[in-house]
Amino acid sequence: MPRVIMHMDMDAFYASVEQRDNPSYRGKPVIVGSPPDKRGVVCAASYEARKSKVRSAMPSRTAGKLCPEGIFVRPRMDVYRAESARIMAILHEFTPLIEQVSVDEAYLDVSALVDENLELDAAIESARPFAVDIKKRIQEQCGLTASVGISSNKFLSKLASDFQKPDGLTVILDRDRVAFLRPLPVGTIHGVGPVTARGLEAMGLVTVGDLQDTESALGPVAGSFAGKLKERAFGIDDRPLDLSDERKSISAENTFSRDTDHRPQLRAALKEMALDVAETLSKHEVGALTVQVKVRYSDFTTLTRQLRLDDPVTSASEIYRVACFLLARHQLVTGPLRLLGIGLSTLVPPTQQQLRLPI
Structure with a gap:
């Protein structure tokens, strides 16, 4: 049976809930977190606020300077958790094979929803209508948008869901994975933080394509992650979904x-x-x-x-x-x-x- 993995990621989740619940916030830069005159950080920022380079985990004081017209809203975690439960219930209507990563993000194994006799790429493409349906149901039932990625593994499906945000739907076929990855910066690969990225760039490895082509040993920069890093550069990821609901x-x-x-x-x-x-x-x-x-x-x-x-x-x-x-x-x-x-x-x-x- 071909393996087809879908990744669903809500768009600016906390901020989008606030914009939905307060119509006066719509189309405006909403920043969920402590006000700029208090100690604290940004929990989430709407896409309007992100245009001013406001990002989550940024000090609220910095966010206030970058976006002086920003509307700061205290987080309502109970509301977000309740909304998350509604969204996850929608996903469970399609498959029980779900790894919930956070309140607004999940992987779905939809392999059983496609024809097992199809070739891998045909199976991946045949999952597109399910993604369209998921996005439609979330929009209709919750008044929110989600971005979805579909591919053969977790790494690629996550990458795909980030590719056309907000309200995106991206499919990465197996035959296209290497070419899709080539122009992307090395920091795109999950597990490559700023320090590793700088080390790779110092070696002349700026894009994922550079990683694909290099014969150089990556151990001095990437340590024990070197082997996995090379695999990720070619879109290879054999990690299974973690289906347990136990607290980690x-x-x-x-x-x-x-x-x-x-x-x-x-x-x-x-x-x-x-x-x-x-x-x-x-x-x-x-x-x-x-x-x-x-x-x-x-x-x-x-x-x-x-x-x-x-x-x-x-x-x-x-x-x-x-x-x-x-x-x-x-x-x-x-x-x-x-x-x-x-x-x-x-x-x-x-x-x-x-x-x-x-x-």
């Missing part, structure tokens, strides 16, 4: 009203966050084998450090102790912090064994 991670963050390196204040914030994530662990009846701390400094430099444990942590005191250990071990509080956070991952059934920290 838990986190809590605190953005301080004033940058601080005051130890009592930092410890108090850590304890509060440890209690928060421990309550979530208890609710889901899991423990965490990986604990991460996150710090952001006054210049917005952000660092994370994590520790994999032999036995899962479950209590607030254990989580707090590991977080303090990581901060001290890596000497992360070298100056005032803008943000401090705790993250838990590798969630497993809890045990009663005593926590052991590596020495």
Whole structure:
């Protein structure tokens, strides 16, 4: 049976919900997040705001300078989650094989919806009407637009959904994948961050086509990702969809009203966050084998450090102790912090064994 993967991505989801619910916002630059005179970041920006180079995760103060006419709206997470549930219910009308990546993004394996006797490219193309129907239902039932990509794997379908936003529908046939990728910048490939991209560009590898053609070893720049990077350059991706609905991670963050390196204040914030994530662990009846701390400094430099444990942590005191250990071990509080956070991952059934920290 040919493998046909679809990627659905809502268009400027949070901002589009706000524009739908408040007609006076339509056609105007809407920025979801903290107001520009407060500490905080942009959660989402409408396409009108993006024309002024406003992007998510940008400090709200910066967004206000770039887009002084921007309409800043406080996020309504309950509304977005409810809307997400409606959208995912629509997707489940087509297939149960769905990997929900976030509130506004999902992969669908639609292989079973196409004729199994078709050749791969014919099967990919035959999935187009299903994408049209999905987009139509989301528009009619939710009043929102979605962009959809269709191809033979997750990497290409995600790339396709980003290609003609907003309200796009792009199909990448298997025979066209190499040519489609050639002119794109190396940073297009998922897993190539700014540092890796600069390293590749320093080697003269600016486009994906350059990666396809190079005989040079990529290990010095890409490390263990070098092999996968070469595969991605040719549109090869054998990752299966993750169909589990289990929670993958838990986190809590605190953005301080004033940058601080005051130890009592930092410890108090850590304890509060440890209690928060421990309550979530208890609710889901899991423990965490990986604990991460996150710090952001006054210049917005952000660092994370994590520790994999032999036995899962479950209590607030254990989580707090590991977080303090990581901060001290890596000497992360070298100056005032803008943000401090705790993250838990590798969630497993809890045990009663005593926590052991590596020495």
